[in-house]
Amino acid sequence: MIKIYNSLSKNKETFKPIQKGQVNMYVCGMTVYDLCHIGHARVMIIFDVVRRWFDISGYSVNYIRNITDIDDKIINRSIQNNETIQSLTQRYINEMNADAKVLGVISPSREPKATEHIKEMISMIQRLIEKQHAYLAKNGDIFYSVRSFNEYGKLSGKSIEELRAGERVDIDQNKHDELDFVLWKSAKLNEPSWDSPWGKGRPGWHIECSAMSSHYLGHHFDIHGGGQDLQFPHHENEIAQSEAAHECKMANYWMHNGFVRIDDEKMSKSLGNFFTIRTVLEKFDPEVVRFFILRAHYRSPLNYSDAHLDDAKIALQRLYVSIRGVNIKHSDVDWSHPLANKFKEAMDDDFNTPEAISVLFELANEINKNKSVLLANLLKSLAKTIGLLERDPETFLKGDIKISLDIDALISQRHEAKANKDFKEADRIRSLLLENGIVLEDTSHGTIWRKE
RNA sequence: GGCGCGAUAGCAAAAUGGUUAUGCAGCGGCCUGCAAAGCCGUAGACGCCAGUUCGAUUCUGGCUCGCGCCUCCA
Numbered sequence: 001m002i003k004i005y006n007s008l009s010k011n012k013e014t015f016k017p018i019q020k021g022q023v024n025m026y027v028c029g030m031t032v033y034d035l036c037h038i039g040h041a042r043v044m045i046i047f048d049v050v051r052r053w054f055d056i057s058g059y060s061v062n063y064i065r066n067i068t069d070i071d072d073k074i075i076n077r078s079i080q081n082n083e084t085i086q087s088l089t090q091r092y093i094n095e096m097n098a099d100a101k102v103l104g105v106i107s108p109s110r111e112p113k114a115t116e117h118i119k120e121m122i123s124m125i126q127r128l129i130e131k132q133h134a135y136l137a138k139n140g141d142i143f144y145s146v147r148s149f150n151e152y153g154k155l156s157g158k159s160i161e162e163l164r165a166g167e168r169v170d171i172d173q174n175k176h177d178e179l180d181f182v183l184w185k186s187a188k189l190n191e192p193s194w195d196s197p198w199g200k201g202r203p204g205w206h207i208e209c210s211a212m213s214s215h216y217l218g219h220h221f222d223i224h225g226g227g228q229d230l231q232f233p234h235h236e237n238e239i240a241q242s243e244a245a246h247e248c249k250m251a252n253y254w255m256h257n258g259f260v261r262i263d264d265e266k267m268s269k270s271l272g273n274f275f276t277i278r279t280v281l282e283k284f285d286p287e288v289v290r291f292f293i294l295r296a297h298y299r300s301p302l303n304y305s306d307a308h309l310d311d312a313k314i315a316l317q318r319l320y321v322s323i324r325g326v327n328i329k330h331s332d333v334d335w336s337h338p339l340a341n342k343f344k345e346a347m348d349d350d351f352n353t354p355e356a357i358s359v360l361f362e363l364a365n366e367i368n369k370n371k372s373v374l375l376a377n378l379l380k381s382l383a384k385t386i387g388l389l390e391r392d393p394e395t396f397l398k399g400d401i402k403i404s405l406d407i408d409a410l411i412s413q414r415h416e417a418k419a420n421k422d423f424k425e426a427d428r429i430r431s432l433l434l435e436n437g438i439v440l441e442d443t444s445h446g447t448i449w450r451k452e
Numbered sequence: 453g454g455c456g457c458g459a460u461a462g463c464a465a466a467a468u469g470g471u472u473a474u475g476c477a478g479c480g481g482c483c484u485g486c487a488a489a490g491c492c493g494u495a496g497a498c499g500c501c502a503g504u505u506c507g508a509u510u511c512u513g514g515c516u517c518g519c520g521c522c523u524c525c526a
Contacts, residue, residue: 157455228526301458308463310476311464314476354465360474426486430486430487441487442489443489
């Protein structure tokens, strides 16, 4: 039994699929006008783990993560770059996929683009107009009438009376009500546009997710996820659109992951305090990044710093060291083992990866004591369920280190020096290697090395 | 101004109404020529004040501090 903290009810609930054995999940993905940062990595990795865990738990998972490829920021960036929107967005989609891949993120079932679903958006907007949840304003924009949906605010816990629209951003005078939000923007000069019953224009931000989720998953589906910053207004507006148009509940469970922070402040594009995945990967192994992210619970804030990544790196090394040299066969998890069960209980409890990872360390400790192949297999197979320890330990521990020294030759020189009791020379060689980032370990089977 | 979240040992981070989280760092051993890795042992914690309870880090209330949302944002 999997339990999920549902943002809608603010409670942990037992997951019950709409269709037996099936999970339909929609996650809000990226707006593709720049490289992804660590906050984006967190979303991708967390929902990757969620989908993996449902998969392992015997569900068939249909996982949709959209791509927003039309919006103000994209238009502005394309003008700034003197680059077509098509070329800009495709470039960043490629970059995003490259980042996802090295981070061990399995591709979603589908990654639909907003621009490929304009038709669905238009028909949904038409429906909202017919049902009098939306109206055509005098400037040609279509707005959603927030007060027409009496459950507005149920996700974010906000009440219409308490919202302070216009406090910091000027209110569009075309709106009938200051809380209304745009569904369709009439075309402006030199902006991309599509034909619609209301003339040329382009969609507002929120409508794409309502249109695409219902197109791929139906009006009513199991899980809708995304970053905490999307809870309001984006997800609240999605609910308003979808539920008003379809007259049924949109999603049963809403999952929101916490922010990545820098010095206790939210990492965000607008604050400019973000690190791109690309930058971080210059210094750290992608699996270290993944491990770092999964070592905190997905709903907690996660402070980013190099020191924390270093810490994660050392911890992950410990796991790899424990299975190094053990003859590992690829095997399925033996769920009858008590530690496997402990791992499962942690994961079933709202995807508690920190607790699950602590079980991996318990296993590592046992393996270090008795070199049990059985337990090494268990460790590796359990870690694999959350996308960790999938590489050969040697590959991870040695890395793609580039030095001009002949490591093996130096090791045998040192071996000879040791045999001659020339410890000064032996230590000189060891220091030389260490200066180059190579750590030696003398084992009963000879000397092995790893990168620092 | 409204709404919400959080405060755990030197750092990071979970669980839990009474019993070892876990990783790093520390201390003492073992191993080693010395290290490294590993093993064993050990110390160290639940922001403050009340209340409920036989017993609270865990539940309730208040306070303090931090963060987030109310605006584009994962």
